[in-house]
Amino acid sequence: MTTSLTAWCQSEIDNLKATGTFKLERVLSTPTGARVVVDGREVLMLTSNNYLGFANHPRIVEAAKKALDRWGNGLGSVRFICGTQELHKELEAEIAKFFGKDDAILYMSCWNANEGLFQPLLAEEDALLTDGLNHASIIDGVRLCKAKRYITPHNDLAGVEKSLQEAQAQRRRLLITDGVFSMEGEIGPLVELADLCEKYDTTLVVDDSHATGVLGATGRGTAEDLGCLERVPVFTGTLGKAMGSAAGGFTVGPKAMVELLRQRSRTTLFSNTLPPAVAGASLEAFRMLVEDPAPVKKLQANAVYFRTKMKTAGFTIPEGHHPICPVIVGDTAKALAMSAALFQRGVYVSGFGFPVVPQGHARLRCQISAVHTESDLDEAVAAFVHVGRDFGVV
Ligand SMILES: Cc1ncc(COP(=O)(O)O)c(C=O)c1O
The missing domain is CATH 3.40.640.10 (Type I PLP-dependent aspartate aminotransferase-like (Major domain))
Structure with a gap:
């Protein structure tokens, strides 16, 4: 019984990998913040709920x-x-x-x-x-x-x-x-x-x-x-x-x-x-x-700044002003591949696909923090433009 259950688990994992939906668990060797070291590489953190930067304040x-x-x-x-x-x-x-x-x-x-x-x-x-x-x-x-x-x-x-x-x-x-x-x-x-x-x-x-x-x-x-x-x-x-x-x-x-x-x-x-x-x-x-609600104001200003820059660059961003900024790319495998490419360019952002989001609406979910500077956000947009062009998204 144990053997057959374990074999089934393995076949499910193989299936997730084959369909490009296996979730990578990346390992940080720093506290979280605007920049983190992940798998030995310093990257810009664009995928954390550390909205106010309090995680390591x-x-x-x-x-x-x-x-x-x-x-x-x-x-x-x-x-x-x-x-x-x-x-x-x-x-x-x-x-x-x-x-x-x-x-x-x-x-x-x-x-x-x-x-x-x-x-x-x-x-x-x-x-x-x-x-x-x-x-x-x-x-x-x-x-x-x-x-x-x-x-x-x-x-x-x-x-x-x-x-x-x-x-x-x-x-x-x-x-x-x-x-x-x-x-x-x-x-x-x-x-x-x-x-x-x-x-x-x-x-x-x-x-x-x-x-x-x-x-x-x-x-x-x-x-x-x-x-x-x-x-x-x-x-x-x-x-x-x-x-x-x-x-x-x-x-x-x-x-x-x-x-x-x-x-x-x-x-x-x-x-x-x-x-x-x-x-x-x-x-x-x-x-x-x-x-002092100043970090909330900074967070909100950062969110608007990033959303505006990404839209101007031609990305599909649903309307809104929340610091969660989804970049819609369509296909699940494409979202995951773009996430990997962005990581190589120094931006850590997660890709989400079906069944977490509806079929055809896969996305990179950017999350902005009060600890990001405008220059951090400019750097992220520049990396997105590079990768977006490579994948035919912009
Ligand atoms: C809307 C919502 N409710 C609840 C939770 C769960 O929160 P916690 O991590 O404290 O269990 C989450 C976390 O992702 C969430 O987004």
Whole structure:
């Protein structure tokens, strides 16, 4: 049995390699930043969620060290047994204050926050609406919940309204959407969704993993960008991207909901506490952002600068202003080959193809950071132009 399963694994791997869809795991020998050393080569980093450059910021590293010294390496436990320190409560309070909500609960990741959200809140009599392109962690969380499911076509507001009308027969309703769809850098229609949720008595939840610290004048995310922060009652998010780049996630919202999650959410009840060093670093990240939103402004200016230059150079870039800037090239094998060619030219950027994105829409997904200089971005555009010409993309 073991032999046949292993043989099957090998045949699947061979298949991925033959179709050009095998994912390379490159190894860094430096911390992450604007430039990194990967497989022995110094390259420009254009494929990280280190949006604010906090991953290796001296204040963040210092905060992690201090937390390690003060609070130790870990709790050897889950939160509700003996795993909650003052530091965790402080971080939860800081997150709640940042979003202007009552309370927050920490998880080891946003994956865990999403996976542990629906099942404790909704039962068979309830309805759960989810956008067809929502993140994989939401999809898995939805699978674990017994509520009636409505998977609505991506950003189809008429479809959402129809589902909400049908769902009036259910006891309670919850609608979840990504704030930013990560393959596109596309912003969800939160104002319209808030209108619909208010009209049909439905709780709106936004996973803002790619927007916290990224969008809005003060980095409060997609809803701040769209001017509807108070109309979104619940957010989930990650501490593993802009806000320290290590790990951790959270759900933030009304007191009673967060309290019930502490009682019943399985991904916190049965999984260890966030390590103190990570909690300390993330707490510092929120404090830095509140103190001075300048890195958010720099990030946003960099994103516009890069997007404009790439469009002027003739690349196909979907409309938008998010620092995720997809460069559409069509074929999956071409996207992966261009990624390899760009690496040879000193630019580290990932290629994504089917089934992660629709057939024929393979892309190089550039991610811009506040730590990039304009000259870094000019260098990246120049490399893209070279490689784009070689592959007949521009
Ligand atoms: C929209 C969204 N939600 C959740 C996650 C998972 O976050 P974490 O890495 O904290 O598990 C991601 C990460 O890619 C994401 O993009």
